Amino acid sequence: MPDTPRTAADVLPATGLAAGELRDVMPRVDPSQVRVRSATPGFVRTWAKCIRAVTMPWAVYFHPEVMARYTRGEGLERVGLLMVHELMHVEQLARMGAVRHSAHYVRDYLRGRLGGSSHWDAYRNVQLEAEARAATRLVAARRR
Secondary structure (H helix, E strand, C coil), rough: CCCCEEEEEHHHHHHCEEEEEEEECHHHHHHHHHHEEEHHHHCCCCCCCCCCEEEEEEEEECHHHHHHHHCCCCCCCHHHHHHHHHHHHHHHHHHCCCCHHHHHHHHHHHHHHHCCCCCEEEEEECCCHHHHHHHHHHHHHHCC
């Protein structure tokens, strides 16, 4: 079973992904420099119900259930693909800066909500989320 990860580079090998597979998609990201943490229960309470990870400028926070599955060696590929998604947010933060990234994210989300979209539809239509999903699909397709 894998140990509790300290960085994204710790997660990727256990899931069958190599950091090199990400370089062309995320050139600004060094997985060995991206901290991975288990989110505290208080932090998780601020998340929407189905959220499994959140990227902040200083770390990727996994839901405690995700972290527990990882350390038990369960669903490693799924955790790895979640990590790819979150690393794309790290790439976006590096490319745009935290303020600009947040402004784009909130603008897209509010545009959807004010246009009548549900929370989840507005979330799915945030351009930065769509980019992270596309990067994850690209990496997953290379593994097949």
